[in-house]
Amino acid sequence: MSAEMITTYAAALCLFVGSGFILVGVIGLLKFNDPMTRLHAPTKVGTIGIGMLLLASILHSFSLGSSSMHELLIMGFLFVTAPISANFIAKVSIHRKACETPPEPPRDDTWSTLNQPEGDAIAPEAPDAVPEKL
Amino acid sequence: MARAFYWLLPHPLLTLLLAAVWILLQNEFSAGMAVFGLILGVIIPWGTSIWWPDTPKSIRIGKMARYSVIVLWDIIVANIQVAWIVLSVPNAKLKPAWIVVPLELVQPEAITVLAGTITLTPGTVSADLSDEGHSLLVHVLHTDDPDAVRDEIKTRYEARLKEIFS
Numbered sequence: 001m002s003a004e005m006i007t008t009y010a011a012a013l014c015l016f017v018g019s020g021f022i023l024v025g026v027i028g029l030l031k032f033n034d035p036m037t038r039l040h041a042p043t044k045v046g047t048i049g050i051g052m053l054l055l056a057s058i059l060h061s062f063s064l065g066s067s068s069m070h071e072l073l074i075m076g077f078l079f080v081t082a083p084i085s086a087n088f089i090a091k092v093s094i095h096r097k098a099c100e101t102p103p104e105p106p107r108d109d110t111w112s113t114l115n116q117p118e119g120d121a122i123a124p125e126a127p128d129a130v131p132e133k134l
Numbered sequence: 135m136a137r138a139f140y141w142l143l144p145h146p147l148l149t150l151l152l153a154a155v156w157i158l159l160q161n162e163f164s165a166g167m168a169v170f171g172l173i174l175g176v177i178i179p180w181g182t183s184i185w186w187p188d189t190p191k192s193i194r195i196g197k198m199a200r201y202s203v204i205v206l207w208d209i210i211v212a213n214i215q216v217a218w219i220v221l222s223v224p225n226a227k228l229k230p231a232w233i234v235v236p237l238e239l240v241q242p243e244a245i246t247v248l249a250g251t252i253t254l255t256p257g258t259v260s261a262d263l264s265d266e267g268h269s270l271l272v273h274v275l276h277t278d279d280p281d282a283v284r285d286e287i288k289t290r291y292e293a294r295l296k297e298i299f300s
Contacts, residue, residue, distance in 0.1 A: 021217060028220035036259075037230050040275040041220060044256035048213040073158045083253035083260070090261035090273065102232040102271050105264035115265040 007063035011056040018052030021045055035093040036100075043086040051075055144183040147193065149175035197298045204294070208255045216256035219276045231280045233258075233272040235287055244299040245270070251291050258283065 021044075028041025054071035061068035091113045093099045102111060109115070143149055149172070156171030157163060219228075239245050245267065249260040252272055262271040277283050 021213065024217040024220050028216075031220065031225065032228070033225055034230070036261075036273050037228065037275055039259055039273075040216065040257065043253060043259060044213055044216050047209050047254055047256070068161060069158050070161055073155065079254060080250070083250040086253050086259050087249065087261065090259055094262060100232070102262070103234060105234055105269040105271070106236060107264070107266075107268040110265055111262045111271055112265045113262050 004063050007059045011059040011063065014052045014056035014059065018049050018056065021049035021052065025049060035098050036090065039086060039089055039093075043082055047079065047082065050078055143176065143179065144186070145179045147195075148179045151175075152178055194298050194300075197294065201291075201294050201298060204290075205251055205254065208290075212256040216275065219257070223276060228276050229278065231274045231277055232261075233274055233280050233284050233287075235270040235272055235284055235292075237268055237270055237292070239292060239295060239299070240267075241299050242267075244295050248291055248295055252287060258287070 025041045025045030029038055032038045032041065054075050058068065058071050094102065094111065094113045105111060152175035153168065153171035156174055157167055160167045237245060237248075239248060245263070249263075249270060252258050252260040252270070257275045257277075259273045260270055261273050263269070264271070272283075272287070274280065274283055
């Protein structure tokens with residue numbers, strides 16, 4: 001078996017494993033019934049599912065004789081940005097009380113998402129949609 | 135001399151990182167690309183340095199590399215665990231939980247890396263920070279023992295980050 005065959009089969013295996021993990025992530029997204037637990041499935045797929053697909057892409061480019069390293073950058077950027085979007089979704093669901101309210105932090109007053117500045121207790125009235133006539 | 139060095143290169147590691155990213159973006163290596171990457175690596179940190187008030191001066195690269203390997207391994211292992219939970223545990227038996235992790239880290243950069251690590255390792259998502267930054271709120275997908283998860287985060291990740299950012 002030539003080296004080219006081996007890398008092709010390895011790439012196929014990576015594609016298979018990667019798409020399997022993505023499938024599991026989609027199942028999780030559909031199956032769970034609460035925003036916070038739903039959040040878990042897709043954020044995980046972003047790591048290993050996409051990682052395996054990109055690894056397949058690297059292997060395939062090597063089997064074609066032209067090395068490509070763009071995939072490393074894609075993986076790096078995904079790993080840096082995925083936690084931030086997950087964090088924002090979590091913050092929104094805490095803020096809208098869409099999930100169980102978290103326990104109080106031991107040393108500080110409250111969580112920063114629930115922190116309400118003094119004098120902000122009453123939400124300001126929404127400005128009138130119709131402007132006053134001059 | 136040292137002052138001139140830090141004036142020109144406020145973040146030497148960022149310079150190297152930017153040069154590496156530039157070379158990777160080109161997808162082929164040549165001396166010209168490397169030089170241009172280094173030029174960008176000097177200009178960008180220099181131009182943006184006023185927005186980086188107090189960055190940690192010393193990061194231990196060797197320990198950071200070991201930490202990355204540990205985290206990558208944990209991502210693979212825990213992905214399989216979460217996949218198994220998704221497929222095998224019915225919704226009614228799922229035990230999600232909030233965990234409060236008291237933080238010993240103080241640098242914002244270190245806390246950011248810890249929160250990112252917690253989110254990337256499957257089964258846990260870092261959700262919020264307390265208003266003065268002394269605790270981290272973590273959501274766990276399925277656990278029987280929330281305290282054990284908290285202790286694992288503290289010993290496995292936070293202790294190592296403390297050494298890296300000391």
